[in-house]
Amino acid sequence: MQKNDLLEKDRDLFYSIEHTGPAFYWMVGLLMTILAFALFTYIIQIKFGLGITGLAQPISWGFYIVNFVFFIGISHAGTLISAILRLSKAEWRRPITRMAEVITAIVLAIGGLHPIIDQGQPERILHLVTSGRLQSPLLWDVTSITAYFAASTVYLYLPLIPDIAILRDRGTKPRWLYQFLSWGWQGTERQKKILERAINILMVMVIPIAVSVHTVISYIFAMTIQPGWHSTIFGPYFVAGAIFSGIAALLIVMIAFRKVYHLERYLKEIHFKYLSTLLLIMSLIWFYFTFSEYLTTFYGHEPDEMKVFFYKFTGDFSPYFWIMVICNFIIPVGILSNSKTRNITGIFIASVCVLIGMWLERLIIVVPSLANPRLEYPTGIYIPTLTEWALFAGGVAVFILGFLIFAKYFPLISIWEIEEGRETSISEVAHRLSSYLPDDVEQDEIKKILK
Amino acid sequence: MARWGMVIDLNKCTGCAECVTACKVENNVAVVGKDESEMGRTMLWMDILTHYEGEYPNTKVRYLPRPCLQCDNPPCTKVCPVRATYLDPEGIVAQIFPQCIGCRYCMAACPYTVKSFNWYEPHWPQEMAAALNPDVSARPAGVVEKCTFCVHRLQKAKEQADSENRELQDNEYIPACAEDCPTQAISFGDLDSPHSEVSELIRSPRIFTLLEELGTEPKVYYLSEIE
Amino acid sequence: MEKKSIFILQIASIVYIWIFVIAVDVWILSLLNVAKKLNDAINASVAIGILAIPLFITIAGILTYVFVGLQKNKV
């Protein structure tokens, strides 16, 4: 009886799993075509060498490394945000944690492949296994990305178990998949306790791992002595930027899937309001970091640093630099600090701008330092070729594709957590509130008001 | 053990680029076409950097031959993920081509930008392809390469000395650039041996190294120009 | 047939996770060994080993705990 109730109430959440329209197949087909084209260009790159990219000396890192940093940055949306929200018992987290975690798992896999795409001899990746050196920041990356990927897929999977069990009980096909993945979940008290304990341990563990991942990625640059890279704030700067772009990606995904799968009942204005506040704060933090990074450089006025500085501010890269500032700071702050423009459309525009801006930020960190070597070399400007664009498009296509396929098999919003919210959150919040307030306020009173 | 080093006298250097050519031939450095070269993919282990001073008509051009500086504290070897580049016991920064995975991290880390990358499979004009140096391997596409102080010459000289049952002598091992320089601007030898030419030259007041402030301790020294 | 093969799949996935985790740990240890042999960057390897090895084991441990716990506590 109760179960039927639940299914009736939450039937919107099963919609994407049980109804597959032609639009889904068209979309998958389109993404597959893009992916196939990307694969094709990659095969050509393997055959002829990295010469078919726009890279040269001294600009030997380009799009691939930029996208690597960018995609790994987005991955911070998920697990980090969901872990922090869970840890702080924010009640509004319930409908958004799942999406955030899915972003992490997919994007991390895409980002992790980029250094291999960038390699001149991809089959020699095995040399990392046989004779790697843990002294190199690249190996720190390998270790911490592997750890983050393992932890975040587990962290995505564990809260999914009760939902998989619901699907299994509904008889959704393929049945064996849900039977296999649900591990005999029946929702008994003891099972709930085990799962809760595991999730609690993981969410505490995942936060330092997530922070370490982007710190270590910044170290790839910061550990060298190159002007513009050798900076002590790079670790926190990259982490802040990563969370910033992650929230923007999460907002875009939420808005898109809310529209496509009609999830308005679950993803309400308030969720966007809270998340966009977070985005606004991150935008300010990002500006603060950027400001202190460039002010120290400018004030120090070291000639080699200044070459890179002016390359960004007034030189060849100035259009990108100022677009970045507009996209990352002026537009989001402008839109989000005004309650009139802070509606779903406004938030969507701000988020897209932030993603563009953060991608440009990665480009601005990687390329100008390489384009201005200390000694006098003639340097050209880096112009990416079709290969690099195709592989970028391929990465984005895999991201959307991964999301669509996930949504085809699993609920994008945690059903059991919503249900749990219905059952327990009112009394829990009442209890929490009463513990904040002076003792003379009765708990029952708060409960009454909340109801 | 010897510590190999080089001293380049900028006062004697005319910028004739004989060292560049000698190096290219000795080490089978690939030849790239015009288009590639314009993109910045020229491969040179020994390069000559030019620096223009003053306004026309009182301009002055300065030349700076630049091999790999063979730092004693190399920023490139620290970051290599697979030990394809490392400081060998005689102070030469080795570059092991069959081990290199082509991540180009060492290129990004080198403050002197001495490394080049094989963007394509290397090729030579037909006439040159028949005359490659058999002592140096042709690098495949996708690996980083740089000046090795002609380390194959060191191996050969050592073997010759060993088979004649004697120590390696001064001037027995000399890289191609030093050997071919028409003005003898490049001297080469053991920095640790007190009587070698280079160890006498580095006591000169004109001596300096490139980007000294970085603490990379290069073993390629320069003698500044006398005005 | 169905139930049994799914159970086998589940056991296999636990085994697979452990193989993965142990492989990562063995990899780090072998790199330590290589570093020792080539006299190169041992401290970095030790530092990373101390952090990463228990981390991976904990992740696999949590998963195993959940899997075994859920199976055991079926009604």
Added chain:
Amino acid sequence: MKNTIKYLTPVILVIALTGIISGTNQDVRQPISFNHKLHTEEVGLACVDCHSNVEKHSRALIPNIETCGDCHDDAEDENREKAKVGSYVSRNEKIPWIQIHVVPDHAYFSHRRHVTLAKIECQTCHGEVSEMERPFIIPFVELEMSWCINCHEKSKVVNDCNSCHR
């Protein structure tokens, strides 16, 4: 489930078969069925009598046709193999031997260093050649880096990458 296995079996079989086929050595046919045993035992030649480069150069090289010509010049010999040598000699043409012990392009191995300076027996790397009645068609040892390194470690000689790879 059963169906999956049914479809998977041929795939696995094909993969296994290609593995076996590619693993077996291809048929190598040397131009002449050279008999090392005969030359060392009956004629009494030492290895370096013909492979004269071994002690003096880094590259061993196959003996050139003049070396063969010192003894063989009869192109009409009743022994077919001898006649073949004779005909190569009379035409002063290289015998198209197929090199079996190949060191890859990026590795440098010096025979002089190993034979003359380190006094390593030929047999250590090439086996009991004087017992062989046919020419090499497979190498005595797989020339892999681990094999080199093992010996270098055992005999405590230089183990630097730079001394072999350039």
